[in-house]
Amino acid sequence: xxxxxxxxxxxxxxxxxxxxxxxxxxxxxxxxxxxxxxxxxxxxxxxxxxxxxxxxxxxxxxxxxxxxxxxxxxxxxxxxxxxxxxxxxxxxxxxxxxxxxxxxxxxxxxxxxxxxx
DNA sequence: CAAATGACAAAAT
DNA sequence: AATTTTGCCATTT
Numbered sequence: 017x018x019x020x021x022x023x024x025x026x027x028x029x030x031x032x033x034x035x036x037x038x039x040x041x042x043x044x045x046x047x048x049x050x051x052x053x054x055x056x057x058x059x060x061x062x063x064x065x066x067x068x069x070x071x072x073x074x075x076x077x078x079x080x081x082x083x084x085x086x087x088x089x090x091x092x093x094x095x096x097x098x099x100x101x102x103x104x105x106x107x108x109x110x111x112x113x114x115x116x117x118x119x120x121x122x123x124x125x126x127x128x129x130x131x132x133x
Numbered sequence: 134c135a136a137a138t139g140a141c142a143a144a145a146t
Numbered sequence: 147a148a149t150t151t152t153g154c155c156a157t158t159t
Contacts, residue, residue, distance in 0.1 A: 018156075018157080021157095043155095048154095049154095050153085050154045050155065051154080051155060051156080052154080052155090053153095053154060054154085054156050054157080057155090057157075058156090
């Protein structure tokens with residue numbers, strides 16, 4: 017496990033309940049949005065427990081990952097709906113649940129604290 | 134050490 | 147509109 021992956025898990029834990037973030041946004045928190053692909057890799061290895069709510073991370077289109085570690089996208093959708101997230105024609109209602117720029121800033125600040133930057 | 138891989142995403146067909 | 151490249155990056159083989 018590398019520092020970067022730990023950092024990614026930390027960021028995922030900061031996603032507010034009832035909201036979702038895209039892989040790119042998490043990558044942006046790492047300081048390089050091009051890490052988006054790696055973010056996906058890391059989450060795939062994730063133990064997927066309550067500690068790291070990886071189900072709140074979705075792709076840019078708002079659809080769930082078809083390869084969600086536990087139970088596939090069905091399970092992921094279920095978890096999201098349990099948090100009050102609304103789905104519209106098969107995908108998350110992005111305009112309503114995607115983290116706002118304010119959320120992003122908050123997360124960035126919290127992450128800085130955690131990392132003692 | 135070169136080549137392949139992947140829970141992505143945007144551009145080009 | 148839908149499918150295929152093409153760019154990206156750390157990790158793995």
